[in-house]
Amino acid sequence: MEFSKGHGTENDFVVLPDLDVRLDLRAERVAALCDRRRGLGADGVLRVARAGALRAAGVLEALPEGVGDDDWFMDYRNGDGSIAEMCGNGVRVFAHYLRATGLEGASEFVVGSRAGARPVVVHSCDGWTADVTVQMGTVTELGTSSAIVAGQTFTGLGIDVGNPHLACVEESLTADKLAALDLTAAPAFSAAFFPHGVNVEILTPLVDGVVDMRVYERGVGETRSCGTGTVAAAAAALRADGREEGEVRVRVPGGEVLVAVRGGAAELRGPSVLVGSGRIDDDWWNALA
Numbered sequence: 001m002e003f004s005k006g007h008g009t010e011n012d013f014v015v016l017p018d019l020d021v022r023l024d025l026r027a028e029r030v031a032a033l034c035d036r037r038r039g040l041g042a043d044g045v046l047r048v049a050r051a052g053a054l055r056a057a058g059v060l061e062a063l064p065e066g067v068g069d070d071d072w073f074m075d076y077r078n079g080d081g082s083i084a085e086m087c088g089n090g091v092r093v094f095a096h097y098l099r100a101t102g103l104e105g106a107s108e109f110v111v112g113s114r115a116g117a118r119p120v121v122v123h124s125c126d127g128w129t130a131d132v133t134v135q136m137g138t139v140t141e142l143g144t145s146s147a148i149v150a151g152q153t154f155t156g157l158g159i160d161v162g163n164p165h166l167a168c169v170e171e172s173l174t175a176d177k178l179a180a181l182d183l184t185a186a187p188a189f190s191a192a193f194f195p196h197g198v199n200v201e202i203l204t205p206l207v208d209g210v211v212d213m214r215v216y217e218r219g220v221g222e223t224r225s226c227g228t229g230t231v232a233a234a235a236a237a238l239r240a241d242g243r244e245e246g247e248v249r250v251r252v253p254g255g256e257v258l259v260a261v262r263g264g265a266a267e268l269r270g271p272s273v274l275v276g277s278g279r280i281d282d283d284w285w286n287a288l289a
């Protein structure tokens, strides 16, 4: 079983090419694969297939709006094995992988996700790095909610970008204070407000078009970046600054991305790195529960 490993601003993924959709990605297997001690280690898994093949195999019941049978589809799994609707860093790595392996010849194409179609532009690409823009779709504000992180209450804006986020702009926060925040434990949040769980972003206010952000991801834990989270953070930072649109540079522990929010939708531009590829032992994989 072939794999590649890649990351987008150090949000890392095992990429599994599975064009015939033969792999059984049950949660226990994905969790073992993503475990940094007993597996390869990653924040999540990206299965590479066409949307129609996933539907025919029963992985997708129906195709999300805007996604056609022939479109590529990023079948994303969190590190704990759960399925999430979207992954912004994952889409960049997915698009890079397709271009680098020659599976896709065009530099502009659609990547399907459970949240819908995510058109991409691969601006530059080699076997190692790429620079990719992703159309991230509609940014929907859900209202105000709060989370408790290390005993401190952070209030923020609930935002849906295909998956759920709580983006908390903390006026008193500096980059140094943010870096010192203990994000080892899962934030407490309102299950009534976020019945399907939530990704929590804590960020500094917008200054000169820049924010610093950390994230605790649903189904993973703290990661060094979250693409959908940077979109939610940018939208919340703009809103806190009295604006609905604009460009925001979002600095995360794993690097930096650029988010543009316009007309209620967002665009995410950032890097992708492919680290290497290899084979997963079939016996190891099949022996997993």
Ligand SMILES: N[C@@H](CCC[C@H](N)C(=O)O)C(=O)O
Binding pocket: 011, 078, 083, 084, 085, 086, 087, 088, 089, 090, 163, 164, 199, 217, 218, 219, 220, 223, 225, 226, 227, 228, 229
């Ligand atoms: N890291 C991703 C988001 C992955 C999904 C998330 N953990 C969820 O459960 O919604 C990104 O780059 O957007």
